[in-house]
Amino acid sequence: MKGCVLLVLLALCSAKPLFHPSYVTLKNMMLKDMEDEGDSDLDADNSLFPTREPINPFFPFDLFPTCPFGCQCYSRVVHCSDLGLSSVPSNIPFDTQMVDLQNNKIKEIKENDFKGLTSLYALILNNNKLTKIHPKAFLTTKKLRRLYLSHNQLSEIPFNLPKSLAELRIHDNKVKKIQKETFKGMNTLHVLEMSANPLDNNGIEPGAFEGVTVFHIRIAEAKLTSIPKDNLSSL
Template sequence: MKEYVLLSFLALCSAKSFPMKSKYMATNDIMLKDMEDDDDDDDNNALFPIKRESPTPPPFQMFPVCPFGCQCSLRVVQCSDLGLTSIPSNIPLDTRLIDLQNNKIKEIKENDLKGLSSLYALFLNNNKLSKIHPKAFQSLKKLRRLYLSHNQLIEIPSNLPKSLAELRIHDNKVKKVQKDAFKGMMSLHVLEMSANPLHNDGIEPGAFEGMVVYHVRIAEAKLTSIPKGLPSSLYELHLDHNKITGVELEDLIRYKDLQRLGLGNNKIKEIENGSFASIPSIREIHLENNKLKKVPPGLPELKYLQVIFLHSNHVSKVGVNDFCSTGSRQKKSLYRGISLFGNPVKYWEVQPATFRCVLGRTSVHFGNFRK
């Protein structure tokens, strides 16, 4: 009896396993059949059709192509810190961001970025770039952010994408900004050109014509005066750590919408009376670490001015009306920051009414003068 039950159980197991194996084999047969070329089917409806005249069938790519050593995800190609000497050649055409920072790339050739019409951001910081082909960016119709800082470029690349919103070319060897270098760039928010050996005469007349930009920074350069002909659209202008010796009446006359002005760490001795009248919307002025002997004239007329940095100058006297207007004229915004420390002014001689238009006593940074 036991032998009969055992034989029956084995027969039952064999009967169940056979259909499962047949089903698996049948599925494989269907996949293989779909990948083969069907001579009898004129419509060629196979899932992976292969033409018979092809010498070898094309490879089946389960995953998108990614340059060797890089990481690709969600249309982002990350190739930083790989020691690359050139831009990879097989970047997916639908890429939106390419990170090539911290490599050894010396040149961008004409076709290195060809076909990348969806590219939004290109990071090339900290390479050895000294040459960019004039047509290198011609395919990048949607590029918004281009970072070229910490390279060896000697001039602004030509034919930059008109779509750019942010261009950073900090710490290169730029000595010249050629005429029409930014022509047609009507939506540039940030232009960062600091830490370049750029003199005033290196900026050709018309270099900034035909463009709109809101934030310009040319710090740590070799400027001896505020550059002429910057775009009138400016909201922020930062020229810190230069060799500017003074501010003249015409220097700021174009920038009626200017809200932040950075002139700290220069050699400014004098600011011509009326210079600030051209910038009535100014909110913040940096004049620290200069050689001013008095508080600049015209501050009380700036109704929206909230921050003025004058520390580390040679100011020896502060008048009662140097910061606040008199009579019926009222400031729209109270000061929230006035710095006067590091000046030879006797703070105990300053009248309390001098800071009558300040938000609070903590907004004034005075301190003792120490040699």
């Protein structure tokens, strides 16, 4: 028995702190955005990126009063990937800045799934079974910069996306049409990845990209037979 206890203590002492790769990715993305926006004080948000050592992996919820069951919560990042979830979990802390829900079985995003998450910066929903996103789902996420919806079953780009988006990835879905109002007012959208969708020439309405300053747009593996010049002239 003493030998077993000793082995456990040795394992605890040698264990590395929990430092999920997505945490590092989020930090790099946010710092890059701050540089692009001319913010010279890149270390201003020490509450998100603390200078102290990463938190102990055996107490991952120290910084949160609540955390969705089965998820990991730390430094305003909520990881709920690979849990077999069929819906967005409740009790996501209101000051969360990144939610990782990839590799689950979520079919629908409801109106109040992200209600109150006014600080949300990045949302990862890749590789689910999404077919529907409520038009008001992002009503309060006015700081959302990066939205990942790839590898789902969406037939259209969600309506009423946050105007703050800088990056939208909706690769490998079932999108057949881009309506004129889809990107209206999204003046900060710089990256649009929507390859591997059954999109043809008639699916892009005239003026769909009007007013958008996309730096990178990818529509490979589609059904286009020519370059949609009327839509790309404003990019």
